[in-house]
Amino acid sequence: MDRDSVEPDVSTIPGDAAKQWVSHHHRFAAPSTYVYGFVWDHSEPAVGPFCTDIDGNVLMDFTAHVGSMPLGYNNPKILDPLAEFDLVDPLKIAGQDFYVTAGGLDPDVPGPTGLMERLVDATSHYGMDTVFLSNTGAEAVENALKIAYDHTRGKYAITCEGAFHGRTLGTLSLNRSKEVYRRHFPEISSVETTPFCTDRNCTAATCECGFFFEDTSWLREMLAEGTGWVNDEEVAALVVEPVQGEGGYRFPSESFAAEVGALCREHDLTLVVDEVQSGVGRTGEMWASDHYAFTPDVIAGAKALRVGATVARAEVFPEETSRLSSTWGAGDILGAAQGALTLDAIEEYDLLDNATERGQEMKERLRDADLQSVVDVRGKGLMLAVEFETKEHREDAIAAALARGLLTVGCGEKTVRLLPPLDVTEREVELGVDLFAESVEAVA
Ligand SMILES: Cc1ncc(COP(=O)(O)O)c(C=O)c1O
Known part of the structure; x- marks a missing residue:
């Protein structure tokens, strides 16, 4: 062909x-x-x-x-390097910190460690330096939530109308798109919802989705000291898809993104962005968040990476071993290699520019x-x-x-x-x- x-x-x-x-x-x-x-x-x-x-x-x-x-x-950018990879068993390895390489200290084909190294590089503009790998998008978000709860000791999570974050019992508690995802399932408690202001060339003054009203926003009122219904010190995470995927490819208005960014700074919120669908070059930037005026504290990625990845600054992760783990906590060697080679190809072949053009x-x-x-x-x-x-x-x-x-x-x-x-x-x-x-x- x-x-x-x-x-x-x-x-x-x-x-x-x-x-x-x-x-x-x-x-x-x-x-x-x-x-x-x-x-x-x-x-x-x-x-x-x-x-x-x-x-x-x-x-x-x-x-x-x-x-x-x-x-x-x-x-060929993926297949050619993989052709040098001799199939081995097992390809899935037992845990994030089961150390493996494909060729000594300078492996020919990158594995899970190589993927983590590249992810740290791709998130360095957010000061991120630490990665937990998993198998799926839902696990990436689930672990993002876990580290946010652990880091902040907060009990609230804030999600957006129209959101989709996965199908595990934790992530489905954040889902606000089709009811089929959540119907009859038990949910984690204390999840608050904010409208998601979709871009229809609207501004804060013309917004009709209910996020902005008068001279304030839903989220601002939710967190307002004294009059709000959520104490900012008890918020573990604000979870946002920079572009809502399953919810209908809804792109946020610039003013929504700016308000989220401002409120995260004012209230010191931990911002978890779900880049499972929008990340890894899809929008013409490495992360869809790069288009917007907010700064993520935790990125959850998967799909294009072939494994799940939760990325953040080291201090957001628990130090204690066994707080995070999974038998296949590094995804698998081949998947991680494909993810790493994808990141290499994006850089080497200017695929962000190609995606934009x-x-x-x-x-x-x-x-x-x-x-x-x-x-x-x-x-x-x-x-x-x-x-x-x-x-x-x-x-x-x-x-x-x-x-x-x-x-x-x-x-x-x-x-x-x-x-x-x-x-x-x-x-x-x-x-x-x-x-x-x-x-x-x-x-x-
Ligand atoms: C934004 C977003 N988050 C999370 C998920 C869940 O990923 P997975 O199906 O790999 O568990 C998806 C899947 O479509 C998604 O689009």
């Missing part, structure tokens, strides 16, 4: 083999979230955003596996297409969203795109996410946007 010339080529999707495989899979699998008839055949050709399904259809994948495949399929092109093309039933096109870098008038319009557009060989994924109520790989080319942007526009118009 030649990345410079390949195009989606679909006969029927899902084809017969895909239907059979999906039904075979569901004889064993608990119902989850991924509900396409798309079955990737990883023994068949795949490169960049292109892959082949079980029926031989060639598809263009603009989901990047919800951001967890940041460099596309079979990227290609993302801008995509936004402009989508806006210029002036598509029927589309109410908004937004995004930073390659974290892009198209919002429709209704959920039905969104579902129809996703199905029509799939039929043409373009994979997309929904979020929120009526929004489609478009997540090309960070090294997407101009040709691929044009191809993907044309396919998407054609699909939307066909069903509008």
Whole structure:
């Protein structure tokens, strides 16, 4: 498959083999979230955003596996160094501080220690120097919460309307997007909620979401000494997704971000940012937080890193051993290597600039297409969203795109996410946007 010339080529999707495989899979699998008839055949050709399904259809994948495949399929920047890696057993290692290297003091392929070193480098502008690795995004957030509770001895956590932080019992207590995530489950107590002021070119004066009112904000009133309902000394963490993911690719207004930053300074709050979906170059900066006027104390990352990571200043972490741990607390050697190589590739190949430039092109093309039933096109870098008038319009557009060989994924109520790989080319942007526009118009 030649990345410079390949195009989606679909006969029927899902084809017969895909239907059979999906039904075979569901004889064993608990119902989850991924509900396409798309079955990737990883023994068949795949490169960049292109892959082949079980029926031989060639598809263009603009989901990047919800951001967890940041460099596309079979990227040589990941695969070539890994080719030097001799498979060993075990690949998952027993605990964060089980020390391992792949080649003495100067290993050819970075492992968990190499990933931590790179993460410290990538967060040094926030003064962070310490990492706890885990397996998933939920674990990264869960451990961020744990260290914040431990560090501050506070009992309150503050979350945002529309938030999604994972599916463990701890993280789901912070979720404020779809009720399906939380219904009937017990929750950790003392979680307060603040509105999340989504950017509609609004300012503090024009805000309609309820975060700003008169000359103050919900959060400011919550924490106001004497009149507020939460004592700032009892706040363990304010937890924010710099861009809300599952909640609908909601980007905060600049004034919201500035108010969060100001209140964190005024009240000495521990700000935990959930960069599980938005981090590692997706928005054209290493962290989506880098776009905004707040300074995180703890970053939770995962997806593009292939393992979970909780990053903070050393003093925010407990000193006592066994306060944090997990059998697979370093994720796994291969996952950590992929995460580390991804960070190397982002730097070496200027992928932040590529994400910014290609993302801008995509936004402009989508806006210029002036598509029927589309109410908004937004995004930073390659974290892009198209919002429709209704959920039905969104579902129809996703199905029509799939039929043409373009994979997309929904979020929120009526929004489609478009997540090309960070090294997407101009040709691929044009191809993907044309396919998407054609699909939307066909069903509008
Ligand atoms: C912002 C955010 N936080 C946390 C999570 C949970 O990550 P995981 O599914 O790896 O547990 C997700 C997953 O979609 C997410 O988007």
